[in-house]
Amino acid sequence: MFILSLTYVRPNDEADRHMEPHMAWVKEGYSKGWFLASGRKVPxxxxxxxxxxxxxxxxxxxxxxxxxxxxxxxxxxxELAVTTTVEGLEILKG
Known part of the structure; x- marks a missing residue:
């Protein structure tokens, strides 16, 4: 399993200008079966x-x-070598 941690190197307003194509890219990652979960960092x-x-x-x-x-x-x-999961998340044990 992989943790893809992205960090903005430009202001959030610039990230917002590219959000739509970025989200299309994310959706494609899901359709390829590669992405399992995603979201924003807080803050x-x-x-x-x-x-x-x-x-x-x-x-x-x-x-x-x-x-x-x-x-x-x-x-x-x-890269994370998952060894233990709750029931239902065995897919993480690549």
Missing amino acids: RTGGVILAIGDRPAIEAYVATDPYIIHGVAEYDII
């Missing part, structure tokens, strides 16, 4: 996506995020 300094899949493919996909393309955010990709 609003970026966001987090929980993902599964092949690391090179995830890294390549992250590079296509409009936030990356337009220099709005940077990503930290953290």
